[in-house]
Amino acid sequence: xxxxxxxxxxxxxxxxxxxxxxxxxxxxxxNTNPDLIYIDLHLVHEVTSPQAxxxxxxxxRKLRRPDLTIxxxxxxxxxxxxxxxxxxxxxxxxxxxxxxNCEEFGxxxxxxxxxxxxxxxxxxxxxxxxxxxxTVVCGDSHTSTHGxxxxxxxxxxxxxxxxxxxxxxxxxxxxKTMAITVDGELPPGVTSKDLILAVIAExxxxxxxxHVLEYRGPAIEKLSMEARxxxxxxxxxxxxRAGMIAPDEVTYEFLKGxxxxxxxDDWDAAVEYWNSLxxxxxxxxxxxxxxxxxxxxxxxxxxxNPGQGLPLGANVPDPADITDETEAQTAARALEYMDxxxxxxxxxxxxxxxxxxxCTNGRIEDLRAVAEVLKGRKVADGMRMLVxxxxxxxxxxxxxxxxxxxxxxxxAEWRMxxxxxxxxxxxxxxxxxxxxxxxxxxxxxxxxGKGGRTHLVSPAVAAATAVRxxxxxxxxxx
Ligand SMILES: CC(C)[C@H](C(=O)O)[C@@H](O)C(=O)O
Ligand code: SF4
Numbered sequence: 001x002x003x004x005x006x007x008x009x010x011x012x013x014x015x016x017x018x019x020x021x022x023x024x025x026x027x028x029x030x031n032t033n034p035d036l037i038y039i040d041l042h043l044v045h046e047v048t049s050p051q052a053x054x055x056x057x058x059x060x061r062k063l064r065r066p067d068l069t070i071x072x073x074x075x076x077x078x079x080x081x082x083x084x085x086x087x088x089x090x091x092x093x094x095x096x097x098x099x100x101n102c103e104e105f106g107x108x109x110x111x112x113x114x115x116x117x118x119x120x121x122x123x124x125x126x127x128x129x130x131x132x133x134x135t136v137v138c139g140d141s142h143t144s145t146h147g148x149x150x151x152x153x154x155x156x157x158x159x160x161x162x163x164x165x166x167x168x169x170x171x172x173x174x175x176k177t178m179a180i181t182v183d184g185e186l187p188p189g190v191t192s193k194d195l196i197l198a199v200i201a202e203x204x205x206x207x208x209x210x211h212v213l214e215y216r217g218p219a220i221e222k223l224s225m226e227a228r229x230x231x232x233x234x235x236x237x238x239x240x241r242a243g244m245i246a247p248d249e250v251t252y253e254f255l256k257g258x259x260x261x262x263x264x265d266d267w268d269a270a271v272e273y274w275n276s277l278x279x280x281x282x283x284x285x286x287x288x289x290x291x292x293x294x295x296x297x298x299x300x301x302x303x304x305n306p307g308q309g310l311p312l313g314a315n316v317p318d319p320a321d322i323t324d325e326t327e328a329q330t331a332a333r334a335l336e337y338m339d340x341x342x343x344x345x346x347x348x349x350x351x352x353x354x355x356x357x358x359c360t361n362g363r364i365e366d367l368r369a370v371a372e373v374l375k376g377r378k379v380a381d382g383m384r385m386l387v388x389x390x391x392x393x394x395x396x397x398x399x400x401x402x403x404x405x406x407x408x409x410x411x412a413e414w415r416m417x418x419x420x421x422x423x424x425x426x427x428x429x430x431x432x433x434x435x436x437x438x439x440x441x442x443x444x445x446x447x448x449g450k451g452g453r454t455h456l457v458s459p460a461v462a463a464a465t466a467v468r469x470x471x472x473x474x475x476x477x478x
Contacts, residue, residue, distance in 0.1 A: 008280035010177050011246050012212040015152040015277065019135050021169055034171040040134040041151075042164050044071035044107065045120045046098040047425070048139030052162035053101040064168040066106040070129060071098060073112050074119045075425045077418030079388050082112045091426060105165075118391020118417040121145040121359035125229065126393055128258025132247035132274040137164055142359050142441065143242075144235040148228035149255070150247035150277055152212070155236065175241050176286035178211040179279075182219035184294035189475055191369070192227035193361060193439070193458035195219070195291070196234040197299040197309045203289060205307040208240030211286065214279065215245050219293035225254040226365035233360045234441050237306040246278045298473045300346055301443050301456040303334035308443075310346065312461065312473055318342035337445055338453050339433075346471050349455070353436040354385040354466040355448070356459055357415075358422040361439035362390025364397050366459040371403040373463035373474045374410040380469030385412035386428060388420040412466065424449045437465040 009017070016037070024033035042065075049071070056063065063069060076091035086092040095112070102109040110117040116127065121142055124130040132150035137143060139161040146153035156170065164170055180199060186192075200207070213235050220228070228245050235243025252271060255261045262270045301309040302316050308331070310317065319335065319342065322328040335342065340349065356362075356370050370387060379385045387407045389395035395417055398404055407414045421428040422440040430436055430452025439462050443454035455471060464472040 008283040010279045010283045010285060011150060011214055011244055011277055012152060012177055012242070013283070015133055015135065015150075018133065019152075032174065034173045036169050037135060037172045039137050039164050039168050039170055040068060041124065041129055041136045042069045042168075043120045043124055043136065043138035043140070043143065044069060044098075044161070045074050045138070045140060046094045047075045048158050048161060049101065050094070050097050051158050052139070052165055053105065055159075055162040056105070056165055059166070061166050063105040063107065063165050066108075068168060069107050069165070070124070070127075071102050071107050072110040072117055072120050072123045073098060074417075075419045075423070077112050077416070078427050079386075079415035079418045079420045080427070082117075082416035082418070088427070115392055115396070118389070118393065119359045119362060119419055121229075121233065122362060122390035122394065125149065125225070125254075126258070126391055128255055128261035131255065131261070131270070132251060133277050137170065141236045142233050144240070145229050145233040145359055147232040147235065147242050147244040148225060149251055150244060150274065152242060152244065153232075154242050176211045178208060178213050178240070178287040178289065179285040180213055180215050180289045180291065181217040182215065182291045182293050183217050184219055184292050185222065186219055186293045186296060189460065189473060190293075190296050190298060191458040191460060192223055192230045194296055194299040195293065196231045197301065197306065197456060198296055199289075199291060200234065200238045200307045201299070201309040202291070203238055205237060205305050206239045208235060208238035211240050213238070213240045213243045214285070215243060216279070220245060221248065221250075223250070224365055225250060226363040229363065230360055234306065237441055247274045298458060298461050300437075300461065300471055301454075302338065302340060302346060303331065304337055304443055304445050305334070306441065306443060306456060308334055309456065312346055312471060314346055316340045316342055316344045316346060316349075347476065349435070349471045350469060351435050351437045351455070351465050351471060352383065353430060353434050354379070354383065354462050355388070355421040355436055355438040355440065356386065356462050357388030357390065357420050358440035359390060359419075360441040361459050362388060362394065364394050366439065367394065367398045367403050368401070369459040370463040371406040373460060373467065373477070374412065375406050377410055377467050377477070379411040379466040383411070383466055383469060385410075385466045386415060386421055387412050388415040388428070389417050392417045410466075421448050423447055437462050437471060
């Protein structure tokens with residue numbers, strides 16, 4: 001994808017070009033070899049790091065740049081009591097291994113119970129570690145979240161994690177670029193989660209394959225950093241390598257004053273550079289998609305992949321109406337797993353569990369949206385509602401704003417920070433047959449627990465659903 005400097009370039013191309021250590025030469029048969037790219041920030045969690053550390057140990061290597069590496073405990077963390085040892089043996093071992101490795105290799109770690117601990121993709125931005133123009137990697141697919149700052153942020157595999165640990169570089173093949181221009185303005189009650197679910201429904205779970213997506217246009221410019229992170233987070237669910245948004249005043253406002261943000265003259269110089277990263281006039285994308293924000297309504301998924309979504313006002317689709325045979329079969333299989341009848345209004349789907357949290361929607365703004373709906377209301381009889389902050393800092397802020405009290409008064413469980421019910425790696429899980437409205441990013445079979453059924457929704461829809469007991473938006477409540 002690299003174009004020579006001088007030509008109009010996209011945001012992704014500029015960040016890439018500024019990080020090439022060794023360009024990939026074309027070989028005899030004309031194939032271009034990968035570029036060697038410098039990595040500015042390496043985020044680490046307990047699930048994908050053990051073999052990488054083992055590899056380093058076996059090769060007798062040190063960590064190349066411990067100062068550019070940061071670790072946190074998230075996936076295996078029990079969110080009820082974060083201050084006691086983990087009961088589950090597998091989880092306890094994974095977390096213990098991370099602690100030993102970080103100690104041995106000199107990596108800063110935010111362990112369970114620490115004031116800065118949380119989901120890796122919440123912690124990086126919170127500390128001001130994630131900055132515009134950076135290359136950011138982590139052994140985790142939702143690393144795309146950090147692209148909201150105008151960073152090129154990618155999920156990598158465990159062998160690549162080891163490579164970055166050893167060299168602070170990565171061999172990367174060029175990728176294609178896609179512009180997703182969002183015109184108009186999101187109507188009241190419609191959030192960035194609805195927007196990204198609509199984008200994935202439109203382009204499909206494979207639609208972004210091989211591409212770095214750049215979200216732009218008036219509707220994107222109006223979004224807060226939290227909302228932008230929600231969008232970039234789910235780029236991976238469209239199959240993309242990464243998602244990005246050009247840095248602007250909203251970005252700088254969020255970053256300024258954070259612990260790792262530049263200060264004084266360094267800040268001014270950084271802003272000048274960051275401003276130069278915007279996609280140039282006339283830069284060409286490999287693909288362009290246009291979305292009209294003003295036409296969107298709250299969106300929910302009905303199936304078992306994030307692309308199987310519809311407006312909340314729609315009915316459960318009928319596979320018989322789908323012309324593409326494979327798609328029709330996939331839909332039929334999904335409806336069977338989800339135990340849904342074609343033609344049924346989505347608003348009538350009964351839900352027994354609501355999960356608010358994850359690296360998609362576990363930030364302060366998400367919790368405020370939930371509290372706004374829950375204030376003065378109660379969750380439906382028999383409803384289990386978990387509200388899980390993305391980090392302990394988010395929890396502290398929510399408590400300072402009185403949100404925790406609102407959740408508990410409404411009958412929700414107000415938890416400690418972790419990945420929680422986003423995936424079944426800790427005690428927060430669905431039982432077989434349970435149906436959950438979830439603010440997370442994946443609705444795969446068994447994702448939230450074996451036999452559990454997931455509907456992906458925004459925080460506002462999650463809260464309204466908890467109150468009404470069926471999929472609902474705040475406007476549906478009296
Ligand atoms: C456990 C981890 C490797 C995984 C990922 O890569 O995304 C997880 O975070 C997820 O969301 O499924
Ligand atoms: S919150 Fe969910 S999506 Fe995010 S890192 Fe954790 S498991 Fe993955």
